[in-house]
Amino acid sequence: MTDKTISPRGYRGASLEQRRAQRRQCLIDAAIEVYGGVGYRHAGVKQVCEAAGLTQRYFxxxxxxxxxxxIACxxxxxxxxxxxxxxxxxAAGSDPVRRSRAMLDAYFQLLKDEPHMARLLLVEIRGISPAVDRAIEAALRASTAxxxxxxxxxxxxxDGMLQAGVLGGVIHIALHWMATGYAAPVATVTETALKLGAALLN
Known part of the structure; x- marks a missing residue:
């Protein structure tokens, strides 16, 4: 795990609010690694604070x-x-098919490159609380937009219903891919998901 500890030198000349913001960000960075590594349900405040190099009072x-x-993570x-x-x-230009392929390729590559973040986004976030569920729904609406x-x-x-189905299908493809240990090449996963996206573009 990357050492997220904030050096006291980083606080020199910073205002109280800036220091608080730095500590908050440090906790978020550490929590993404911890929750994505051992799972949210198996990680407590103490473990996140230790990973962040901060005492629990700062949490x-x-x-x-x-x-x-x-939710912040x-x-x-x-x-x-x-x-x-x-x-x-x-970067892909104006053609919708090329844009769709580029977006999917970027999405799957990022999940593979950062598996802890991928686990947080797609696995650990589910079934926690109504507040967390609301955050998920807000993120899905933003992704749809x-x-x-x-x-x-x-x-x-x-079509809103079709769009929701495509987005859900892409997420389930990602979950299946993660469960196989990212065995298939990114390009293969992208092309598979693009078949769903074609339903919107036709």
Missing amino acids: YESFSHSDELL YEQATQRVREHNMAAAE DMTRALALSGRQF
Whole structure:
């Protein structure tokens, strides 16, 4: 695990709010590694704080309980994935099929490159609490909006039910791939998922 400990030197000249923000980010970074490594249900506040190099009192400076930290981790990770995917779409040009392939390729490659984050996003987040479920629904809505913005031709709207099915199908392909230890090449997984995406683009 990468050492996330914040050196006291990093606080020199920083305001109180900046120091709090640094400690909060350190906890989020450590929690993604811990939750993605041993599982959310098997990790406590103490374990996350040890990984972050912080005492437990700093945990409660930013979070009232572990679910809040889990949500913060999830929201930050999903934002990163969304930005990563949209950047890939923009770089692919204007053709919707090329954009779709680029987004899927970027998504699956990121999951493979960062398996702890992938586990957090797709496995550990499920069935925790209503608040966590609301965070998942918000992330899915945001991803759906990204899909429309990146792939729909000007003035066109995708069928909402079909779009939800495609997004869910891509997630289940990712889960199956993860369960096999990422055995298939990224390109193969991308092409498989692209068959689902074709339903939207036809």
